[in-house]
Amino acid sequence: MKSNIGHQQFTKISIFTFIVYFIAAICGHFNFLAAWFFNRHYFPLKSYLITFNDSKITNIENISKSIYNLAGYKALINTNIPYKLIDDLFFVFISSSLIILFFLGYKIVQSNTISHGAIIKWAVLFSVLMTVSIPSHSSDLFGYIARGAQQSIYHQNPYLETVDNIKDYRFNRMLCNFSWPHQPTTYGPVFIFITKAIVYLSNNNFLISFINFKLLNLTLYFLLILFVSKLNQTKDLFLIAWNPLILIQGLWNCHNDLVSGVFIFLGIYMLLKSKNNNKYFWSIFSLVFAFGIKYVSALIISVIMFYFLQKRTDAKVFVNLLLGFCSGLLLVLIFSMDYLISFRDLSISSSNELISNLDLVHQSLIAAVFTVIKYICNLSNLQFNPDKLQFILKSSFYITFLVFYFWILFKKKTNLIFEITLVLFIFIAFTLAKFHSWYLLNLIVLIPFLQPCFLKNILIALSLSHVYALTFLDQAKILNFVSMTMLPVLFMFFKEKRKEGSL
Template sequence: MLKPNGLDPLKRLQQNSLGLYSLLVIPSLLLWLYYGSTDASLSRSIKGTWQGTLWHFPGLNALASRVLLDTLEALVIVALGWLFYRGYRLLTQWKPNSPASNQNEALPRTILSWTALCGAVLIFTTPFHSSDIFGYLNRGFQQSVFQTNPYLTTISQIPQWQNSPLLHAHWIDNPCPYGFFFARLTDWVTRWSGPSFTGAYLLFKGLNWLLLLASTWLIAKISRLMGHPNPWLAAYCWGANPLVLLHAMGNGHNDIIMVFLLLMALWALLSQRFQWTCLPLLTLSILTKYASLLAAPFILLALWQKKARGSLLLGLGLSALLLLWLGAGYVDPAQPWPWNALLDNAGKPQHSVISLLANALYYPLKWCHAPAKALQTQFLSVFKPLFWVGFASFYGWRLWTTLKTSPLADQRLLREIALVSVVMIAFISAKFHPWYPVMFLPLCLLLPQSSRLRQFALIFSLFQLAGFTILQNLPVISEILLTLVPLWLTLKGSALFKQTEQTSGI
């Protein structure tokens, strides 16, 4: 139990976690020792760091080295999940009303330092689960160095792209799948770094680190505005969460940018002084990753019901100006917009509930020597639209019930935004990856601790750590274990993340 006389148990967990995260830097150190610090050599070899192609364990070949490395990685990640859960249990037993008030003041510093130190270590970890960061930097370099439009020109259309150490074989045949603000941000990052892959890589990860710290602080601040008694527990569940740290920092995903801007928009909405910035911040979030668009009608409704008409009109005007400014350099009336390529990339079934249903049909048919692929394609052509029609109906229903609620409480607003986000991202989207919970986890953490939705998000985030292992690539089995089992545990009333009755808030 974490007693009022000190935070030592939590600090020990922090130190143990930091040590485990440091182990993930070892392959990066081997890369730098083997290839030196030349930008071109690091760029050429960085994607293979975890593949067992650059180095072998003594007496093992490349394949055996990779298997052993993946096993060790899985053990480290399981241990990180366990340490995180132990910290959660300690914090739910914290007694804030003690004479040692300095300990209460030290709690925010302890949680923020956990995020800062572990995140800083992971800046130097080369991506070991996803190569998306190389695709982000591709979009930046093709603008800053090759002077091409990432929406109208693919990497494969750039002459001799294979010979440039700035570009990598990732997303080379599809247009930029993200919004105008993110495309512009990658342009800025690669211009500030100059024609240096290593510089741009570290600069992008450094930006993620700053936003991770800022979003951790924002979650505590918004939780306090909402009147929750335990705002720093919510911050801990975000900033110390191994899924968030490993994906936002270790793999360098851009979800943290979208989330930070969305949290800023929510904070502005709840504050009386800065409500006029709410819609512009939300627009920047949408123009990073489009999932934030789900929150837009609810936030517009909240501004209307709060009678913040000036903030609403000014925000709409500023948002329109942002859209025009950011999109002006990318939209060319003389060239058709690549809608089909963008939608095709987003709609490929992968690791999702739709993928589960499609594969559950495909493999039995294949074993029966039936035309499995053709029948699976027909199945998807019917069920994908049905899923989206069902979600559109659900979304309209939630929006209608919110519209009829007057006055609209802030807690109700956050719950509705979190609910539609979870349903769409975790259950409706044809494509799902283990880092997608980062997009809705902070929204759920702003809900009361008794909320089933909040409990699902936490259980789901820990289960998705198994996505770092071979389990992710087992069709049907992975979707059942990593998506449906957390849902079942939540509906069953699992006590994993419930607050004990004797607990006081933080």
């Protein structure tokens, strides 16, 4: 009887969750069609719920009038409609609803026998809705299309040349949505090659490229769910398959962190399932491939190598690890060939642009500390050099992390997966100067490998709190870090301490 009640409750939660995702998805398509039918403009990255006519855009002659200009880059909107407030209220509702429903669903999964099939069935429905949704709050998908077009159509090297060098790029359907036209790319060469391949195979068509990038992430999401289900842990399957941060940032906004995150997951999965030496090969190979997409997996590779060196493991195991590393690196170099050839033309100015793009400060602990110091200095009428202050803060944070990282490398490891996860957590959440919520996709995919512990609970909490990146919180540096990162960590810390005290 209790099981039947649990299944009924889970079905209700699933239906309500579907409705929330459906509302989020349908609003974008409704406004897109309304803009097309009534000859208006729809910029979901500026306002997901409101469309604008020409008279509300003061620089209409300087931007693309294409219906596919969805980012509204450089568009200056002048209207009495409080469109930002309307959007914030809408996304607070969407975010809060998804978090509450996820929490209720997790409680049911913990206390009842919910089948894998039921969890996966609803996850497929949610994921399809998010895949067909028009991105909001992030232009990264449009950036991938622009980087692909930059290579496929204009034969530029994205590491050396910028989109703004292309004549009339603001009026080009493939380029007009890109919000970083003055910056060279910092993504790994594997992913940059993928952008070129997808745009080329899409016949340099914006809509087909858009669909194919979305399908790439959806395919990898399904692959992730497949392998998580093989671990045969129902709670962990729910935590990943229903995770709103993965569905929103990985599928709705289509970030490539889901791509690198899935390969990180596969690398750790094969490491743990290594009953023969071949799995060690494919484990490191997968992690090196992830490095070719986003570089964070380099931290994992070093920890694994040092772990097996300290264990003085069988020579065949270490040989397979080295072969996997070398093979993966060779593949990354093959993907890099088009870009390496042009690096002889690397100038000092383009080098500085590349470095500055790597070191942009966003909603991070460094940004929060910098902002607090700046406010204190301004209130106290103290003079300070912002560039020097940023340099000191970044140097201090990075040096501290390096000390911690080398300590992890050389200490005797009792729990390899825990220490890998801890390193990534400290690096992404507290060290990076350039931090966005979707970077956590590289980290929360490790939840299924962790035993119940303080760190696992923190990752679950962060995967929920950072859903609010859809709201105004993402624009407030101090409030952003405090509310979405620091408070959830402190809450879980004191909760753990209280639990220890009651034992």
